[in-house]
Amino acid sequence: MSVIELNETDVPAIAVRGDYAIVAITKHGTALARGLHKQFSNMDLYYMGKFAQGDEAASGIQLFNGSVRLLLPALFQSYKGLIILISLGAVVRMIAPILQDKKTDPAVVVIDDKGEHVISVLSGHLGGANELTREVAAAIGARPVITTASDVQRTIPVDLFGRRFGWEWESASADKLTPVSASVVNEERVAIVQESGERDWWMYDSPLPPNLQLCGSIAEALDAKPQAALVVTHRLLAPEEEAILANGVLYRPKVIVLGMGCNRGTSAEEIEAVIRETLAELGFSMRSVRALCTIELKKDEQGLVAVANKFGWEFVWYAPDRLNAVAVEEPSDTVYRYTGAYAVSEPAAKLYTGTGKLALTKKKSGNCTISVGIMPFE
Structure with missing residues (x-):
């Protein structure tokens, strides 16, 4: 040895x-x-x-x-x-x-x-x-x-909030981690606004500390005039909402599901551009994307695989019979002739989210078709 x-x-x-x-x-x-x-x-x-x-x-x-x-x-x-x-x-x-x-x-x-x-x-x-x-x-x-104060006091560790679910804080919020943590452990009034994401984030068997106030919206939180805030949302905040981040941390839960179909050989650059453009139109953050879903025929589509790998998204594909079992708004005989499914992006997003309602049912852009769903965590 x-x-x-x-x-x-x-x-x-x-x-x-x-x-x-x-x-x-x-x-x-x-x-x-x-x-x-x-x-x-x-x-x-x-x-x-x-x-x-x-x-x-x-x-x-x-x-x-x-x-x-x-x-x-x-x-x-x-x-x-x-x-x-x-x-x-x-x-x-x-x-x-x-x-x-x-x-x-x-x-x-x-x-x-x-x-x-x-x-x-x-x-x-x-x-x-x-x-x-x-x-x-x-x-x-x-x-x-x-x-660590938050562990000893059995309260929210601001820098780890939602981490076990994959939540990420916005980089612009990084310099707020320390002052917001101080507000939490010093028992100052802290507003918690959650618009999306997993709900079972409280890790203790005791009640939420009284200084932590759950608010139904950012507007409600602003009216409460808290000394700090934790905001969990996949949305891009409107200008009038950004005041909540004066001493606040913005978290991005992994809730956005992208359903996509594309022509064979579509470049990763075009696919990424369509995704960015679509999410910007919806007012959604790229950092909240959870999965990219498509048909089994496209499981080796290089552009789709490259984009999923670049951002660390889950890449999921479904067999045509599973896609055809989902009700869609505009089934296409042409798509069926080439893929064996009457639609790709819409049913793929619905299958993953487990819901029949999407934020965007379907949009055709260049060589791509995209649908957008939100995971309905309750």
């Missing part, structure tokens, strides 16, 4: 197999780390060569000699999170020079040498350290230590 020799000049050669790295430098820490490594298949284990037990090669464990401080920068760049069995103070000193940004830094969790406490140290929300802390603590029977 080769051992990583750490020094000040060379970048350590590590073998990344999992999403998380466990690091130990003491005898007791190594024993705890080995037990943890056996419980999680997506974690790589690193500990000092002097604690080698002979099974490291077979177990995929990596040994090192030298200061662990020299190993951490490589791990920081390579893993989603680090679980470190070293004293908290030492970890803080070692990672301080390599911190970049909370949006990119990995999660860092510290475990004490007796395995009594698992502490969320860095990237608690965005990096997932708080969740990782709970999982690791449960695995070794330790106490999770989480100090």
